[in-house]
Amino acid sequence: MPTFAQPLDYALTVEAVKLKPFFMAGHTFEMTCKVSSRNIKTPRYSVLITAEKTLNDHSNANGTLRIISLNQDSVVRREDWTDQDRVDGVVLEKVQENEFRYRMYQTQISDAGLYRCVVTAWSPGGGGMWREAVNGLSNPIQIDFQTSGQYASPT
Incomplete structure (x- = not known):
């Protein structure tokens, strides 16, 4: 009885984790994107950080901002990050x-707003080229600020 190779189902899981449970305006926000994949031989990943703004942002009609990739x-490339006063204000590193x-x-x-990691897994395609295998989207991480009540003084 002959055996036939089954097509592989690529699978990608992306988890976003906020590194500090609470912070205030002026502080640094940090999150990690953890990626796991299945059935992709020696994958490499590309990562895009997006933000869904909860405030009225007239500069971006659809509310989703591509920040850095x-x-x-x-x-690394800055995408829609246009804040000239904070041009080096965002960092994405492996x-x-x-x-x-x-x-x-x-x-x-x-x-x-809500921040997410959009990850693409790439597999070697021969001739030094990469081909896109599968995409994944992380859970959202909420950035919210306490705008009233007690504030702790920054240390």
Whole structure:
């Protein structure tokens, strides 16, 4: 009885984790994107950080902002991040093969929203080229600021 190769089902799981449970405006926001994949041989990942703004943001009609990306060759690019006063205010770095860290310095009330990691797994396609295998979207991480009540003084 002949055996036939089954087509592989690529699978990708992306989990976003907020590293600090509470922070205030002016502090640094940090989250990691942890990636796991199945049936992809020697994958590389590209990561895009997006924000769904909860405030009225007239500069972006659909409310979703592409902030910063890191491609499968570890090249970082700012996407729709146009805050000239904080041009170096966002950082995305590869921590491990399957873990990426996003940082936003000097957070402001206007940064409130839902943040996600959009990850693409790439597999070697021959001839030094990469081909897209599968995409994944993380759970949302909420940035929200306490706008009334007691504030702890920054240390």
